[in-house]
Amino acid sequence: MTNSNETIEPSPNDKAPEKKMQTQVTPSSLANVAGNRELRVPGTEMLGIGLETRGVHAWFGKKHVLSDVSLDFAAGTVTALIGPSGCGKSTFLRTLNRMHEFIPTAALAGQVLLDGRDIYAPGTDVTKIRLNVGMVFQKPNPFPSMTIGQNVLSGLKLAQIKRGNTDDLLESCLERAGLWSEVKDRLNEHGGALSGGQQQRLCIARSLAVEPQVLLMDEPCSALDPGSTFRIEQTISELAKTMTIVIVTHNMQQAARVSDYTAFFLSDGGPGMMVEVAPTSKIFSSPVDKRTEDYVTGRFG
Amino acid sequence: MTLTQPTVIPAPRELTTKPRRSDQVFRGIVTLGGMASLVILGLIALFLSLKGVHILKEEKFGFISTSKWEVITDDSGSIAESSFGIGAMLVGTFLCSLIAIIVGVPIAVLGALYLTFYAKGAAKKILVSLIDLMAAFPSLLYGFWGFFIFMSSAEYWAKLLNKYLGFIPFFKVPAPIFERSPFIAGLVLAIMIIPIVTSISREIFDQTPLDRIQAAYALGASKLAMIRAVVIPYGRGGVIGGAMLGLGRAMGETVAVYTVLNVVYQINWQVLFGAGGNVASLILLKFGEAGPYEVDALMAAGLILFILTLFVNAVADLLIHRFGGKGR
Amino acid sequence: MTLITIPEPQRPWETTMKQRASTASILVAAALISWILIEVTGLNGKAGYLTSFFLTSTILIFIQQFRLRDVAAAKDSLLGSFALLGMVITVIPIVSIVSTVVIKGYKGIHFGLFIHDMALNSVNDPINQGGLLHALVGTVIMVGGALIISFPIGALTALYLTEIRGRLSRPIKFLVQAMSGVPSIVAGLFILSSLVYPVTKSLSGLMGSFALSILMIPTIARTAEEMLRLIPHELREAGVALGGTQWRTVAGVILPAAKSGLVTAIILGMARIIGETAPLLLVSGGGDSLNLNPTSGAMGSLPYYIWKAFLTGGTDEAFARAWGGLLVLLAFIFILFGSARFISGRKVN
Numbered sequence: 001m002t003n004s005n006e007t008i009e010p011s012p013n014d015k016a017p018e019k020k021m022q023t024q025v026t027p028s029s030l031a032n033v034a035g036n037r038e039l040r041v042p043g044t045e046m047l048g049i050g051l052e053t054r055g056v057h058a059w060f061g062k063k064h065v066l067s068d069v070s071l072d073f074a075a076g077t078v079t080a081l082i083g084p085s086g087c088g089k090s091t092f093l094r095t096l097n098r099m100h101e102f103i104p105t106a107a108l109a110g111q112v113l114l115d116g117r118d119i120y121a122p123g124t125d126v127t128k129i130r131l132n133v134g135m136v137f138q139k140p141n142p143f144p145s146m147t148i149g150q151n152v153l154s155g156l157k158l159a160q161i162k163r164g165n166t167d168d169l170l171e172s173c174l175e176r177a178g179l180w181s182e183v184k185d186r187l188n189e190h191g192g193a194l195s196g197g198q199q200q201r202l203c204i205a206r207s208l209a210v211e212p213q214v215l216l217m218d219e220p221c222s223a224l225d226p227g228s229t230f231r232i233e234q235t236i237s238e239l240a241k242t243m244t245i246v247i248v249t250h251n252m253q254q255a256a257r258v259s260d261y262t263a264f265f266l267s268d269g270g271p272g273m274m275v276e277v278a279p280t281s282k283i284f285s286s287p288v289d290k291r292t293e294d295y296v297t298g299r300f301g
Numbered sequence: 302m303t304l305t306q307p308t309v310i311p312a313p314r315e316l317t318t319k320p321r322r323s324d325q326v327f328r329g330i331v332t333l334g335g336m337a338s339l340v341i342l343g344l345i346a347l348f349l350s351l352k353g354v355h356i357l358k359e360e361k362f363g364f365i366s367t368s369k370w371e372v373i374t375d376d377s378g379s380i381a382e383s384s385f386g387i388g389a390m391l392v393g394t395f396l397c398s399l400i401a402i403i404v405g406v407p408i409a410v411l412g413a414l415y416l417t418f419y420a421k422g423a424a425k426k427i428l429v430s431l432i433d434l435m436a437a438f439p440s441l442l443y444g445f446w447g448f449f450i451f452m453s454s455a456e457y458w459a460k461l462l463n464k465y466l467g468f469i470p471f472f473k474v475p476a477p478i479f480e481r482s483p484f485i486a487g488l489v490l491a492i493m494i495i496p497i498v499t500s501i502s503r504e505i506f507d508q509t510p511l512d513r514i515q516a517a518y519a520l521g522a523s524k525l526a527m528i529r530a531v532v533i534p535y536g537r538g539g540v541i542g543g544a545m546l547g548l549g550r551a552m553g554e555t556v557a558v559y560t561v562l563n564v565v566y567q568i569n570w571q572v573l574f575g576a577g578g579n580v581a582s583l584i585l586l587k588f589g590e591a592g593p594y595e596v597d598a599l600m601a602a603g604l605i606l607f608i609l610t611l612f613v614n615a616v617a618d619l620l621i622h623r624f625g626g627k628g629r
Numbered sequence: 630m631t632l633i634t635i636p637e638p639q640r641p642w643e644t645t646m647k648q649r650a651s652t653a654s655i656l657v658a659a660a661l662i663s664w665i666l667i668e669v670t671g672l673n674g675k676a677g678y679l680t681s682f683f684l685t686s687t688i689l690i691f692i693q694q695f696r697l698r699d700v701a702a703a704k705d706s707l708l709g710s711f712a713l714l715g716m717v718i719t720v721i722p723i724v725s726i727v728s729t730v731v732i733k734g735y736k737g738i739h740f741g742l743f744i745h746d747m748a749l750n751s752v753n754d755p756i757n758q759g760g761l762l763h764a765l766v767g768t769v770i771m772v773g774g775a776l777i778i779s780f781p782i783g784a785l786t787a788l789y790l791t792e793i794r795g796r797l798s799r800p801i802k803f804l805v806q807a808m809s810g811v812p813s814i815v816a817g818l819f820i821l822s823s824l825v826y827p828v829t830k831s832l833s834g835l836m837g838s839f840a841l842s843i844l845m846i847p848t849i850a851r852t853a854e855e856m857l858r859l860i861p862h863e864l865r866e867a868g869v870a871l872g873g874t875q876w877r878t879v880a881g882v883i884l885p886a887a888k889s890g891l892v893t894a895i896i897l898g899m900a901r902i903i904g905e906t907a908p909l910l911l912v913s914g915g916g917d918s919l920n921l922n923p924t925s926g927a928m929g930s931l932p933y934y935i936w937k938a939f940l941t942g943g944t945d946e947a948f949a950r951a952w953g954g955l956l957v958l959l960a961f962i963f964i965l966f967g968s969a970r971f972i973s974g975r976k977v978n
Contacts, residue, residue: 323874323876323877324875324876326876327874327876327879328793328875328876330785331785331788331789331792331793332789332793332795332797333785334784334785334786334788334789335785335786335790335797335801337782337785337846338786338801338804338805338807338808338846338847338850339800339801339804341843341846342807342808344819344823345811345816345819345843348819348822348823349815349818349819349822351822352822408715408718409715409719411711411714411715411716412712412716412718412719414708415712415713415716416716418712419713420716430970431720431723432719432723433966434962435719435722437966438726438904438962439903440904441932441955441958442730443726445951445955446722446725446726446729446730449729449733450725451722454674457674457676492722496719523701523702523704523705524705524708525704525707525708526701526705528708546810549810550810552812553810553811553812553813553814553815554812555812555813555814555906555907556936581812581814584818585814585907585910588911596821600818600821600822603814603815603818603819606812606814606815607811607812607815610811610815611807611810611811613810614806615807617810618803618806
């Protein structure tokens with residue numbers, strides 16, 4: 001993944017007007033970037049649990065904010081959700097691990113199936129769902145009252161999971177999050193002493209400790225510098241080998257770099273809808289819907 | 302491409318705004334008004350000292366440690382002998398406030414947790430208003446209610462405590478008089494401070510940063526686990542500060558204690574037994590009959606009480622502002 | 630956009646009827662078990678029953694959660710049970726106090742209460758003789774006097790903290806807080822030592838006002854400060870941008886905008902001191918006859934009236950008088966509180 005050093009040149013095929021000084025991000029160039037990833041064919045590897053949604057709607061009070069989203073996340077894939085601000089991507093993400101219901105006026109319809117079972121079915125244990133579907137937030141939020149080591153293992157303590165040898169788990173989570181070498185001698189320091197990028201990787205390690213099958217990421221790099229962003233994208237690629245990842249991002253290049261599939265969300269003032277979903281290289285090279293094309297070529301958004 | 306700095310960087314200009322005359326007057330008046338609290342507190346300390354300091358000089362440390370309070374006048378009405386020591390009343394203040402804190406603070410914190418994390422909608426609004434209203438009830442009302450209504454239930458509990466836990470020295474009684482004891486006064490004080498501590502705790506819990514709460518829930522935490530991991534570490538200092546504010550209130554409480562507690566001038570560690578007092582109720586008790594000399598002693602007692610409550614409130618303020626989250 | 634039928638919004642995470650029914654059945658079971666426990670063991674009384682009811686239901690819910698889910702959920706249910714207990718224990722005294730005052734005070738009220746004073750009667754006389762006119766008037770006069778002293782000081786303090794925000798802000802804020810912790814009897818002692826003994830050598834309503842204002846100032850200052858903080862900064866900037874001096878901005882823009890907030894501060898300050906007894910017992914004299922002159926002569930007040938009836942009486946009539954006085958006092962507090970709520974509610978809307 002060394003694409004961040006490439007300069008992206010306008011290609012003769014692009015239809016967007018040329019802009020001076022800016023590296024023009026064109027559909028086909030993003031497609032090139034996306035095409036460099038090995039396309040994972042779902043179903044060929046039995047990797048953990050997949051997530052499916054059927055006709056998901058969401059409301060806040062009377063306001064209909066998300067309409068009829070049916071999207072499948074195959075096991076072991078990385079799916080990016082892109083689209084302009086305010087079109088329901090984050091709301092949709094939160095329906096996947098039942099964080100949506102924390103807002104007092106929230107309501108929803110439709111089904112979210114984890115390994116074939118609706119997570120909203122009556123009698124479902126919400127805490128178990130969240131152990132299986134983890135989340136990393138936009139702003140890093142390690143627990144300030146705990147040390148780095150305690151932060152990583154906090155998920156176990158919170159869910160009252162007893163584990164024999166936590167040292168191995170601690171090391172492997174930090175390793176997978178790409179943070180081990182930087183903090184292995186500092187495990188007893190407080191979480192607040194790290195830089196923004198390190199804190200976010202700490203949060204990733206923390207969510208890994210409870211061994212989720214799916215990891216949801218809500219614009220995880222938007223508050224970080226490019227160097228940290230790059231590291232985290234590397235982490236995402238590694239993690240995708242053993243879990244399903246759904247990432248909301250404003251950054252189309254990021255979507256092109258890390259995801260196998262991309263879903264485009266849009267709102268015309270009403271509820272947000274998913275307009276199109278396709279393998280990432282295809283959505284940037286030959287999107288089906290005109291609105292998708294307008295967005296990925298930069299005509300709006 | 303590097304940016305070149307200019308060869309000579311000028312010194313920054315001084316920006317001054319001289320306020321106009323009317324503004325100067327305005328600021329002066331407002332500042333004076335703002336200083337009023339300082340002046341008043343200073344005056345309180347001053348006048349109480351002026352009146353009471355000679356008693357303190359006479360009794361020296363014994364004022365605080367001994368427990369005799371008597372004035373013996375000779376036939377002509379002048380003072381023959383006097384001995385003032387508020388030790389017994391300090392013990393009483395301490396005991397009653399301690400009971401108030403031990404009983405009241407846990408209930409208040411639990412109630413605050415309920416209001417912040419469990420109550421919803423109209424029920425929550427009503428409960429919050431109810432508690433605010435309760436904080437406004439006069440202490441006279443609590444004293445009356447405590448004496449006429451609450452006494453019998455509290456007496457019954459005191460008897461139970463004595464029966465089952467009587468092997469602990471605190472809970473023994475020299476004679477089976479359970480009415481009007483420091484225990485009951487402490488319980489009434491507890492009920493009085495619950496609204497204050499609940500309000501402060503609730504405000505602090507409300508300010509717990511949402512992102513940490515969400516992080517905990519996203520990791521599969523139950524409400525209890527989230528509260529232990531996020532809310533308590535965040536609000537601990539502030540809640541303790543709130544408890545100390547309640548303590549200050551309990552220590553200075555006069556009429557409620559006077560009505561409920563059988564004010565007798567003796568040290569009484571056995572809280573279930575019906576006798577005792579605190580400094581404030583002592584002042585009230587003796588005031589009616591006190592001659593000028595004794596009044597000075599009461600002033601000295603008031604000074605001690607003032608310093609004590611000032612100290613407790615100072616610590617409370619420090620805790621709430623330093624450790625109780627931002628924007629209180 | 631293809632038209633789709635929009636389904637009904639649902640909230641599948643809320644407690645279902647089934648869950649409610651199961652909780653209800655647990656509570657019924659706990660009630661029964663507690664009743665049996667009461668019969669069998671020596672515990673009696675309402676408190677005994679309620680305690681065993683609480684313990685039984687908590688244990689049962691714990692077991693239910695443990696079997697349905699896991700240990701963590703079971704422990705979580707414990708917190709829920711105890712938090713609710715804390716709330717209930719907090720509310721019970723309020724209900725008891727208010728109902729007691731109403732029930733017992735009702736007997737002490739009669740129409741003549743508001744017309745007569747106690748100059749010719751003793752507290753042990755039958756209720757329909759005498760009244761609390763002197764107490765009512767005394768309270769109004771003394772609270773009014775305290776207000777005249779406290780409002781300017783409290784408002785100026787609040788203005789200093791929000792408008793000037795000088796270097797003394799932190800100490801002043803601390804001092805206001807410290808002042809609110811001064812015991813009421815110390816306030817009385819202070820006025821005695823500073824004004825009564827050296828200067829006037831007599832007790833009066835004015836002394837009462839002074840003592841009360843020490844308790845009122847912090848309440849007004851704190852509430853006024855909170856209300857002034859709610860005024861958006863843009864208003865201040867607009868005033869200054871229009872070329873106004875700071876004092877014109879404050880007088881012409883800020884204060885009018887904060888009007889309802891300041892009224893709320895006044896009302897809450899009044900509610901704070903209207904029931905204060907200890908300082909009045911020391912410095913106001915507590916007369917029995919109507920006295921309209923705050924500067925001379927003992928002045929009665931509602932708290933003093935109540936206190937006198939309780940302490941110097943001893944008969945049922947005297948106690949009924951005291952409760953009647955308490956009912957009047959409580960009614961005032963309710964009215965003050967309601968007005969404060971109403972005013973700040975309107976402002977928010």
